[in-house]
Every structure is written in C-alpha cells, then in structure tokens.
Amino acid sequence: METSGWLSALGFAVPLFAGVASPDGVHAAPAPSYWIAELDLGWGVGSAFPESPDGLKAGIALGVGGAPGGSSLRFHLMLHLDLQALSADGLSRLEPTSIGRSLMQTTVGLRIGTMFSSRARGFFELGLGHLFVETEAQVGGGSERFEQSDDSFVLQLAVGAQYRLHQHFSVGFRMDLSLPTGLQSFDPLAEMAGADGSDGGAGNVDWVLTTVFHF
Amino acid sequence: MTIARRSMMLSRIPVVILAAAIGWITGVRAPRAQTFGDAAFAGKGRATLTITRVGAEVEAEPEPVEVYARMTFGTELSGFQEGLYVRSSFAMPGVDGAKGLTTVLVVDVDLSNGRRSWQPEVVGLSESAASGSRDGVSVRARLYEVDDGETGFDARPRAGLLDLEASVVTRSAAGFRLRGWLALLDAGPDGLDDTSDDLAFDIELTLESVPTPDALAGQGSAPLPRPVGGVCDPSVCWVDAGYYDAFYGYGCSDAVVDDGSTSDGCGGEPDYDDYDDDADSGNTDSGAACEGDSSTGYDDNGNPTSDSGDSGDVACEGDDVEADSSGGCDSADSGSGCEGTEADGACGGSDAGSGCEGDAMPGGSGGAGPEAGPPTTPLRRADVSWVGVLMIGLAMALQRLAKR
Numbered sequence: 147m148e149t150s151g152w153l154s155a156l157g158f159a160v161p162l163f164a165g166v167a168s169p170d171g172v173h174a175a176p177a178p179s180y181w182i183a184e185l186d187l188g189w190g191v192g193s194a195f196p197e198s199p200d201g202l203k204a205g206i207a208l209g210v211g212g213a214p215g216g217s218s219l220r221f222h223l224m225l226h227l228d229l230q231a232l233s234a235d236g237l238s239r240l241e242p243t244s245i246g247r248s249l250m251q252t253t254v255g256l257r258i259g260t261m262f263s264s265r266a267r268g269f270f271e272l273g274l275g276h277l278f279v280e281t282e283a284q285v286g287g288g289s290e291r292f293e294q295s296d297d298s299f300v301l302q303l304a305v306g307a308q309y310r311l312h313q314h315f316s317v318g319f320r321m322d323l324s325l326p327t328g329l330q331s332f333d334p335l336a337e338m339a340g341a342d343g344s345d346g347g348a349g350n351v352d353w354v355l356t357t358v359f360h361f
Numbered sequence: 362m363t364i365a366r367r368s369m370m371l372s373r374i375p376v377v378i379l380a381a382a383i384g385w386i387t388g389v390r391a392p393r394a395q396t397f398g399d400a401a402f403a404g405k406g407r408a409t410l411t412i413t414r415v416g417a418e419v420e421a422e423p424e425p426v427e428v429y430a431r432m433t434f435g436t437e438l439s440g441f442q443e444g445l446y447v448r449s450s451f452a453m454p455g456v457d458g459a460k461g462l463t464t465v466l467v468v469d470v471d472l473s474n475g476r477r478s479w480q481p482e483v484v485g486l487s488e489s490a491a492s493g494s495r496d497g498v499s500v501r502a503r504l505y506e507v508d509d510g511e512t513g514f515d516a517r518p519r520a521g522l523l524d525l526e527a528s529v530v531t532r533s534a535a536g537f538r539l540r541g542w543l544a545l546l547d548a549g550p551d552g553l554d555d556t557s558d559d560l561a562f563d564i565e566l567t568l569e570s571v572p573t574p575d576a577l578a579g580q581g582s583a584p585l586p587r588p589v590g591g592v593c594d595p596s597v598c599w600v601d602a603g604y605y606d607a608f609y610g611y612g613c614s615d616a617v618v619d620d621g622s623t624s625d626g627c628g629g630e631p632d633y634d635d636y637d638d639d640a641d642s643g644n645t646d647s648g649a650a651c652e653g654d655s656s657t658g659y660d661d662n663g664n665p666t667s668d669s670g671d672s673g674d675v676a677c678e679g680d681d682v683e684a685d686s687s688g689g690c691d692s693a694d695s696g697s698g699c700e701g702t703e704a705d706g707a708c709g710g711s712d713a714g715s716g717c718e719g720d721a722m723p724g725g726s727g728g729a730g731p732e733a734g735p736p737t738t739p740l741r742r743a744d745v746s747w748v749g750v751l752m753i754g755l756a757m758a759l760q761r762l763a764k765r
Contacts, residue, residue, distance in 0.1 A: 238450075240450050240451070240452065240463045240507075241450055241463045241465070241507040241510075242507070242510040274750060285448075285450075285465075286450070286465050286505065286507055286512070287507045287508075287509075287510040287511060287512060288510070289505065289507075289512045289515075290448075290465075290467070292438055294437060294438075299749075299750075330403070332403050332404055332405075333403075334403040334404075334433050334434070334435035334437075334438055335438075337405065337433045338433050338448055338450075343403075343404075343405065343433070344405075
C-alpha cells in the first residue's frame, strides 16, 4: 500500500500545510506532505544529574502524519534520536575534578500542532523512549578516572514553534523536558567529583533550534 | 462457561495485569536477596583515620594525625569483578600550622568468594584495575596528595590488614564497616624503595557506610568517636568537611578548604594544634567540624539552637562530651573506642547521655539518627519501564474490551 493510501486509511485525508505560499509567491495549494524530517542543534542542562552538567545537543527526527478529517490540528508520529555531550567541572573545593556525560536518547512520540498562521505553527509533543548515559569522571587532579554506564526509560515533553520559509523547509525552536525514571538514585561519580551524589533532579531541559524538511 | 462468567473473568484480567505492572514498576529494580559480595550498591560514608607520617624526611618523633573525613564507595567502581571501592579525600593537616593539601585515600577490596579479610602483598597492590584478582591480589590501596592539580606524594601499600568487620545487605540498602591498618610507601624522587627519600605512612583506618551496618541491621549502636575535648590522643586531630555524624549531620561544606573560614563558622584550614603545646585544650583542631557543629547550633539532644557558640574554643560540645566521656566512651579509647564498646554493648544506644554520639543513634535519645542521613542505596529510582507501560496499556485495552 502506498504511503498516501495508508495515511488516508488512518484518516489523514487533508493535505498537510495546505495554503502555504509557494516559493514564487503564488498561493497555490501545495502538494500534500506527510513526512517531516528535522535536524536539531542546541544547548541542554542535565538537571537529572547531581552535578547539573550542560552542553551541546544535536538530534534528528522523522515524523509522519497530517490533519485528519479537516481538523485544525496536525498530528505527527515522531521518532527522535538525540545526542548530547554534557560536562561540569570545578565542583569540588578539595581537588580538581571534572565529569562528562554522553547521552543518547531515542523516543517515539505524538506531536500535536496547530497553525498560528499560514506559515507559523506551534506544537506540543509527548514521547516515550530510552536514555543511555555514559559517564566519565576525573578526580584527584586527573590521577583517577572512572567510567560508568547507566540507562533509563524516559518520558519526554516538548513544546516548540516553526515558521515555514518554503514549501519544503521550515525553521523553528523547541524546548524539551526529558524525565528519566530509572537512573541511579545515588551517583558515586558525581559524588566523587564534588556534587551531592543523591541530588539528581527530575529531568533534563534542552533548547534547540530546528530545521524542518517537509516532503 | 456462561457468558456472564466469561465476562466476569475478562473483567478481572485487567486488574491482574495492572497489579503485575505496578509490581514490575516498583519491584523490578529492587535487589534480589543477595550476599554482600553480589550486591551492587554505592553511597556515602565516613572515614576515620589515624595517619602517622614516618620516614627520613620527617624529623624526630612521628606524630599521628587523626582525620575524620567523608568518603564515597561503590561496588561498580571497583577494579575487581566483585569488589568494593572506597575513596576518601580530605584536607590533611599540614606541619606547623601550614595549610594542608588535599590527600586522598583509596582502598579497593575483592569481595569474591565471601572474602572478609585482606592482607596486602608488597607487590601488586596498585596494579591496574584490569589485573583483577590475578596473582593473588585481593586489595589495592593508595594514599596520594593533590597539589595544584598535580599529584604530590603517591604512596603504595606495603603491608597491612583489613577486615570487613560488619556488612549488611537489605532490600533497599547496604552497609559495611571496614577496619584495619595499612603501611604505605612513596619511593620518593629516586623511585627506589628503602632509600633516604622515601616517605612512609602508617594508617589505622575505619571505613564505614552511612547509615552504619549496625543501624541497617536494626541494632542501636554508637557511631565512630569524634575528636572531642581532651580525648584526642594524637597531637593533631582534624575533622574534614563532609564528615557525617549521626548526631550533628554534616558539619561543613567543601567551601571551607580554600579560604580558611566560611560564614557558617567552619574553619577551612586545618588547625594544627600541637597537643603538647596546648595541653589544657588538648582537643585539637575544633576547626571544621566542631565549628560547623556549633554554628549549626544543636544542643546536646540534637535540637537546633540559635546559639552559634564560641566555636573555635574547646571543641564545641567537647566539654559536655568530655565530662560524659568518663562514662567510658571517650575517644581516647577510640582505637577500640566507642566502636569497640559498641561491640560489647557498653556504649550502645541504650547508654543515653553517656556522651557518645551513639546516643543519637537508634535506640539513643534524640538527634538525627543514621536513618536521617544519606541513604546507602543499591537501588535505582522506581523505574517506569517499557514493559510497565506496555502492561498498563494492555490492561487498559482489556478493560475497555471487558466493558463491551
């Protein structure tokens, strides 16, 4: 079955982004686009970890969906893959320490969007996934080095907005809140690095700029 | 089977699945019944050390330094397959009042085969973690100094004896007490042992989880003794930031180390208090922990007070404690001390008012017992796993189906 066929079967009959201006300025109804692909780049704070490290976040996402039955809302099933490199240092007043965390998170979620105008829209997203964390800590002025792995089920909430520059291209931003539920309740590496190892927060917060391709 | 009966059974299935899901979520990460060696856990603790620096570079009579410091431990940090890694970093009191540099003590013991005692060999103690317990190495240890990010002395053990004096694993926590002594040696610039530039240390150590194994086992017991007035035999005592005491909680923050003092009254620089020169105070540093304790403002019953006290004076509660110490729980006995008396029951929680911090322990009177301290935990947070979500979804779907 063709893509358009099974989308129609699911009720996504109305072309997505109908009425968006074409590049040449002619307001012709664009061909329906069911798929979106996103590239994200931004900054995150790992508040779920005791030392609250921060660092870059990059991600890709693939989504499929549309506006079912003439609804003003857009629904997309989203698949995310996010990578983050977080770090913190200078936590201990006793000794030079540093701690770095590499995060990989995969989530599947539902994005619900609404059009603010013909070009702008906002969305909310709820996703479930898994978070993998590789941690490396250096203590004792670098004379001791530790590595540890952890992973957790994760609930992800996101809000964002996008502006369509072209029929096939949008830019926007998104704020993610990731809530890992199963990380270690006491983190000895963070403790050795000078943080309170049992002081991890509920979730990580990220802000990313997004580029979206519609097809 | 009647339709009604079938419908009733169907309606029960979601409940069963939901119960299973909740059981999964809350219980899947809990440790199974296991031995101390098998369990995976990590946590905070406290190290009580008596360090004697000996060697050619140390003039005259070696003077032991008593250090009470925080520590961190974890089984997954161990270089052994089944091991326990313990690390304590503290500001070592310097000589003649000089600010001490950060010193780190690391002990890593092999817990496989139910081992509870370790006698370090001269060779191999500090071999790489990858060596595991090959060649009979069952314990590694290291005492080193951090000087501006560089390693100062770096002493490796040459002899010693460590015993796992107590260990407890419960469903939600694990605790232990490791006690013994180590002789460590830094070969000095020439890299050769037994030469004039060697730097040697003898350490009596007690490494204990918080909560203590005794507390986890439900036995009221006295914690380790603290350096209080007149009972600190070594010439120098030092309670480092982060040392956890069941009675007073944490004394000072890490911030004490740099600038010598902080607003909370914690002395930063190790207060080198020569016992011989100050016989009447005798108590020692009273710097960090005692000042911190005073500023924290707890009375003898562990109740918060607004009196910040003249902290730098005689070891805070030292007077009381010293007086009470006549009850047989003073730190002078601390080689065995309260810890020892705890074993024979003379200084347990029931001995309230004796002056031991044990009074505040379970079974004692008032104060924050060890349960109020940071948890030693092999647990993860309750994990809503994929399996849990799917089971809940299945339960909800079946619920709807059953209603039809």
